[in-house]
Ligand code: C2E
């Protein structure tokens with residue numbers, strides 16, 4: 108009926124308004140997030156598949172805002188890119204995670220490696236690489252412990268511009284990891300042309316590893332390519348022992364996921380990993 112239609116229309120309109128209001132609030136609150144101390148960094152262990160020992164951690168940013176609650180980085184990193192504050196957030200994550208890894212390594216025999224997610228806009232900022240190198244130098248962090256995770260979509264844009272940036276990262280001793288590997292296209296051609304050290308098999312393939320033959324073949328193939336190209340292969344989103352066993356069997360180098368641990372605070376990371384071992 109007409110009244111129902113009207114009601115439906117109003118409801119639809121309200122939904123849009125609510126979404127627009129949330130986006131606006133999110134944007135204005137994000138501008139203040141660093142100053143108000145609302146950002147934090149958690150660390151998810153990366154495990155050497157052959158030995159079961161911790162190899163390093165991936166830094167994952169968290170935002171808790173009193174009005175919005177917990178906001179996923181999937182949502183706010185995009186907004187931060189759009190409104191031009193991704194560098195402030197990115198620099199916060201880099202500084203905080205370098206400090207934390209130093210604190211871990213200073214009171215531990217194991218020297219953890221640190222992986223940091225870098226968004227495409229952040230990577231292409233003119234002073235990005237020199238800023239990171241200055242930071243690691245100032246803080247006396249060994250560059251060889253640091254891996255920058257980038258996604259394929261950064262490569263599709265402007266390879267001629269990206270190439271020297273990646274090369275300067277490589278020249279500094281830091282490593283480069285290709286995140287979400289297998290989800291983009293023409294990935295293979297990048298591998299031979301770019302200074303990549305590691306490929307990270309996307310979680311979607313690990314999810315289906317035991318239930319879908321195609322995913323299994325793909326994971327095996329990616330690992331074989333990695334070995335052939337002398338790249339470290341890491342699998343993300345490992346949630347079960349069976350998945351871990353398969354990946355170990357295929358000779359995947361590193362594994363990461365809820366089966367081993369969720370992203371942890373520095374305190375929790377230190378408590379669990381300064382001496383422990385996974386078997
Ligand atoms: P990503 O880099 O692919 O990170 C992996 C995501 O999978 C993380 O979500 C992690 O918490 C989650 N995860 C880890 N193990 C498992 C598992 O076993 N099962 C499942 N279902 N999920 C697992 P998170 O922390 O919400 O981050 C989402 C995305 O946000 C990241 O995807 C990354 O693209 C982005 N992100 C996070 N932190 C940063 C950052 O500091 N800078 C930038 N530029 N992006 C970030």
Ligand code: CA
Nearest residue numbers: 165224256286
């Ligand atoms: Ca990542």
Ligand code: CA
Nearest residue numbers: 286287309343
């Ligand atoms: Ca990923």
Ligand code: CA
Nearest residue numbers: 286287309310
């Ligand atoms: Ca992802």
